[in-house]
Amino acid sequence: AQSVTQLDSHVSVSEGTPVLLRCNYSSSYSPSLFWYVQHPNKGLQLLLKYTSAATLVKGINGFEAEFKKSETSFHLTKPSAHMSDAAEYFCVVSDFFGNEKLTFGTGTRLTIIP
């Protein structure tokens, strides 16, 4: 079985300061991990993905995430927050050699303080 735990339901940061959204995963196989972002009234958009290549993954809009097998973590970071980053972020796991089903976390709402 696979699952993800997003450790914070809501994160607030000031514009221009770093962003850290935390995610821990559980997977029986070699996992693939993703971060998706959901802006209000918009579809989910893929930010970045890890599929057993480099452990530091760079995505769109300056976001990146590091796969740490020893800690079963896949935290999302950005050096400097922008107002347009305000959205809901989902950490997602898929079993690479399993049924490829995506399992979503419960989401982290990111608020940017002007």
Added chain:
Amino acid sequence: EAGVVQSPRYKIIEKKQPVAFWCNPISGHNTLYWYRQNLGQGPELLIRYENEEAVDDSQLPKDRFSAERLKGVDSTLKIQPAELGDSAVYLCASSFGRSSYEQYFGPGTRLTVT
């Protein structure tokens, strides 16, 4: 390139009434997914199609939910009769090939059952 199109965007119905949602995937994407997203939760897969074949419908409540994907392009998800607990956002996604690693999501249909 046009994205995944869903209609309607919003639907309000009374309980016990039927409702249908329509999805048009990205051109050339042969895999189509229907998800349900409850308030404050991540999306959960209801059904996955490869072309016109439903290859994973284990999470679809078959007593009241049905889906079809005639000709392997557009898809319709139906609920009959609707219950109060069906209030949610219904998301459609598509991907190229069998891989689930890069799914493209539509904006969703927000269903309210009163």
